[in-house]
Amino acid sequence: MTVLGLVEGPLWYTAATVFVVGALWRIGGMLALPARVELSEPRASATAGAVRSILQHSLPRPAFVRQTAFHVVAGYLFHLGLFAFLLFGAPHIAFIKERILGFGWAPMPRWAFIVTAEIAFLGLALLWLRRLLDPVLVRISDADDRAGLWLTCLVMLTGCFALQETDESLRILHMLSVEAWLVYFPFSRLMHAVLFLFSRGYTGAAYGRRGIAL
Amino acid sequence: MSAVPDSARAVLKAAEAPDSRKAVAGFLAQVTRDAAFQLEACVHCGQCADACHFYLVTRDPRYTPIHKLRPMVKAYQRERAPFSALKKRLGLAPPEVTAEELTEWSELLYDSCNLCGRCTLVCPMGIDIAGMVRRAREGMVAGGFAPADLYQAAQRALDTGSPIGVGWPALRRQIELQEQETGLKVPVDVEGADYLVVLSSMEIIGFAEIIGALARIFHHAGVSWTLPSSGFEATNIGVQMGSRDVAAALLERIVAAAERLKVKYVISPECGHAYSALRWEGPNLLGRPYPFKVVQIVELLDQLAKEGRLRTRGKDTRRLTFHDPCQIVRRGGLPQAPRRLMNQVSGGFVEMPDRGVANFCCGGGGGVSAIHRAEKLRFSAFECKKRQVEATGAEALVTTCANCRNVLEEAIEQDGMSLPVLGLTELVAQYLEPDPVQVLPATNA
Numbered sequence: 001m002t003v004l005g006l007v008e009g010p011l012w013y014t015a016a017t018v019f020v021v022g023a024l025w026r027i028g029g030m031l032a033l034p035a036r037v038e039l040s041e042p043r044a045s046a047t048a049g050a051v052r053s054i055l056q057h058s059l060p061r062p063a064f065v066r067q068t069a070f071h072v073v074a075g076y077l078f079h080l081g082l083f084a085f086l087l088f089g090a091p092h093i094a095f096i097k098e099r100i101l102g103f104g105w106a107p108m109p110r111w112a113f114i115v116t117a118e119i120a121f122l123g124l125a126l127l128w129l130r131r132l133l134d135p136v137l138v139r140i141s142d143a144d145d146r147a148g149l150w151l152t153c154l155v156m157l158t159g160c161f162a163l164q165e166t167d168e169s170l171r172i173l174h175m176l177s178v179e180a181w182l183v184y185f186p187f188s189r190l191m192h193a194v195l196f197l198f199s200r201g202y203t204g205a206a207y208g209r210r211g212i213a214l
Numbered sequence: 215m216s217a218v219p220d221s222a223r224a225v226l227k228a229a230e231a232p233d234s235r236k237a238v239a240g241f242l243a244q245v246t247r248d249a250a251f252q253l254e255a256c257v258h259c260g261q262c263a264d265a266c267h268f269y270l271v272t273r274d275p276r277y278t279p280i281h282k283l284r285p286m287v288k289a290y291q292r293e294r295a296p297f298s299a300l301k302k303r304l305g306l307a308p309p310e311v312t313a314e315e316l317t318e319w320s321e322l323l324y325d326s327c328n329l330c331g332r333c334t335l336v337c338p339m340g341i342d343i344a345g346m347v348r349r350a351r352e353g354m355v356a357g358g359f360a361p362a363d364l365y366q367a368a369q370r371a372l373d374t375g376s377p378i379g380v381g382w383p384a385l386r387r388q389i390e391l392q393e394q395e396t397g398l399k400v401p402v403d404v405e406g407a408d409y410l411v412v413l414s415s416m417e418i419i420g421f422a423e424i425i426g427a428l429a430r431i432f433h434h435a436g437v438s439w440t441l442p443s444s445g446f447e448a449t450n451i452g453v454q455m456g457s458r459d460v461a462a463a464l465l466e467r468i469v470a471a472a473e474r475l476k477v478k479y480v481i482s483p484e485c486g487h488a489y490s491a492l493r494w495e496g497p498n499l500l501g502r503p504y505p506f507k508v509v510q511i512v513e514l515l516d517q518l519a520k521e522g523r524l525r526t527r528g529k530d531t532r533r534l535t536f537h538d539p540c541q542i543v544r545r546g547g548l549p550q551a552p553r554r555l556m557n558q559v560s561g562g563f564v565e566m567p568d569r570g571v572a573n574f575c576c577g578g579g580g581g582v583s584a585i586h587r588a589e590k591l592r593f594s595a596f597e598c599k600k601r602q603v604e605a606t607g608a609e610a611l612v613t614t615c616a617n618c619r620n621v622l623e624e625a626i627e628q629d630g631m632s633l634p635v636l637g638l639t640e641l642v643a644q645y646l647e648p649d650p651v652q653v654l655p656a657t658n659a
Contacts, residue, residue, distance in 0.1 A: 025296055025297075026254075026296040026297065029296030029297075030247060030250040030254065030296065033247040033249075033294075034246050034247065035246060035247050035248070036247065036248050036498075037498065038498065039497035039498050039501070040494050040495070040496065040498065041497075041503070041504075041507065043547055053340050054340075057337065057338055060336075061335050061572060062572075063335070063568040063572035064261070064335070064336045064572075067264035067336075068264055068336060071259055071260075071261055075259075075338070135275045136260035136269075136275045136278050137258065137259075137260045138275070139275035139278060139281060140258045140260055140275070140278055140281050141258050142258070145257075145258050187297055187301075189256075189257055189258070191254070192255060192257045192339065195251060195254055196255060196338070196340070198251040198255065199252055199254075199255035199339045199341050200339065202247075202248035202251055202252065203252070203340045203342040203345075206248070206342065206345070207545070207547075210494060210545070210547040212544070212545065214334055214335060214544075214571070
């Protein structure tokens with residue numbers, strides 16, 4: 001077996017298994033905890049509150065637009081750029097078709113791939129700068145925050161190299177970094193990609209039944 | 215005074231011998247499913263700091279709301295979180311929570327958090343940080359790390375029925391004075407009344423006019439009501455300090471009074487945390503639904519107005535603004551009712567910037583006003599509220615929480631400002647349409 005075969009074969013499937021099983025295990029572990037029992041008479045629907053909260057916390061509140069502008073802009077640049085090139089980059093679609101779903105969809109042009117990657121890099125760099133310089137973030141950040149950020153940066157960087165398709169080793173490097181990211185994901189704060197639905201939902205439900213749009 | 219359960223007494227003894235293991239056990243006991251997701255979801259973006267008045271006035275990163283939860287997060291990640299056993303084995307779990315750490319965090323979890331919930335508005339993960347601080351306080355109390363002032367207030371509440379020691383004789387005296395003032399009888403212990411009025415100690419001692427105001431409004435609207443001679447105090451120090459046992463013991467007295475007098479409704483007074491305790495936490499704390507409904511006084515006045523039973527004449531012509539008590543508006547779900555009442559009795563009602571759910575706390579909620587060592591920080595935090603009020607150019611500030619009112623009055627005085635703080639119920643009572651003059655039938659001479 002070639003190195004690329006190993007990386008895109010057994011190692012890929014191992015990483016993907018850790019990613020899926022680990023994430024499900026973590027969520028299942030939390031769902032297995034006792035539920036909070038609410039006996040007070042509700043004023044409004046908890047479900048509607050949960051849905052509203054999931055949507056509402058995606059955008060800044062008018063009262064906080066000025067204070068949070070930097071983080072919100074940087075966060076959106078990074079996440080929108082990331083999801084755009086992750087889901088619509090030609091090499092990613094080809095990989096998803098071949099290894100995961102068995103079907104693909106129309107990719108974005110190469111120039112758009114590069115632009116979205118640059119947007120994501122810009123967002124990540126701004127988030128990193130803020131984490132380095134803002135006294136609040138310096139106080140509350142830990143090794144997990146830094147590891148998640150650098151690992152993501154590494155995946156994106158090796159992806160840029162691999163995009164050149166000049167050398168197989170660059171693709172191997174990218175796949176290895178992706179696999180490291182997948183293995184790290186369930187044990188880290190990267191899980192916020194899934195957990196936000198639950199935290200927003202539970203808060204929204206708790207306040208929704210009180211008739212509050214939080 | 216009803217007997218105090220041993221569990222409530224035991225809570226107070228924890229202060230005599232602080233123990234971090236008990237605190238950790240207390241933290242973990244609070245980790246239900248929803249709490250676990252709240253504790254796991256933070257991405258450490260720090261935006262919550264921008265919503266907290268304690269951080270905004272001091273710029274001290276320690277006051278970042280999510281940072282206040284650190285001991286509880288550590289305890290959870292070490293002992294209860296998925297993969298905690300694996301991480302412990304690999305030496306990757308957080309270290310044990312220490313007594314020194316909890317002593318340091320006592321200031322962060324109590325002095326610098328009003329449980330106001332403003333931070334939740336800004337959190338991109340939607341974490342209910344105030345709700346989690348409320349739960350973390352359960353661990354702090356169990357371990358003996360809550361401020362001494364709160365243990366003492368809880369002791370007084372359990373012994374006398376009031377956190378500041380206001381008993382029935384004091385209330386009876388205030389009732390008598392209000393009866394003289396209004397010429398109306400204040401019903402006490404009337405079995406079968408529709409509504410039971412409970413009060414906060416701050417109202418009884420500081421703003422007793424509320425009793426007369428209620429008497430006038432209910433007489434005007436034809437509401438059947440009563441005050442109880444026991445179980446009349448609604449401030450719940452147990453909810454504020456973080457003790458389910460103390461909170462339940464205090465709530466049980468109100469429920470006993472309501473059941474004894476067979477009322478249909480209990481009116482939560484002008485006190486934010488009383489509403490939170492009585493309306494939302496109460497049934498959960500007691501483990502059973504109430505046999506009556508709880509209605510906040512502003513909610514009831516708004517309902518009476520809608521039904522045409524609260525008729526007013528004239529309006530206050532001053533420029534008035536409204537301070538939203540956090541537990542009644544942001545965390546209580548009643549942002550519009552006080553505004554409708556304000557518009558009914560005020561000709562110059564002006565809103566603050568960031569009104570309603572985004573309003574700043576008075577600085578004294580969540581038990582902070584009862585913590586002596588927190589006084590300086592509390593007065594500093596008033597700066598945010600002051601800026602809001604000054605932006606309106608208001609000549610008087612109206613609110614619907616006696617604790618807010620007291621805290622605001624103290625801060626205003628401390629700041630050298632001159633601004634009256636009014637209670638909304640009293641303001642409404644002041645503009646009630648006079649009763650029709652009784653015309654006696656003409657008699658032939």
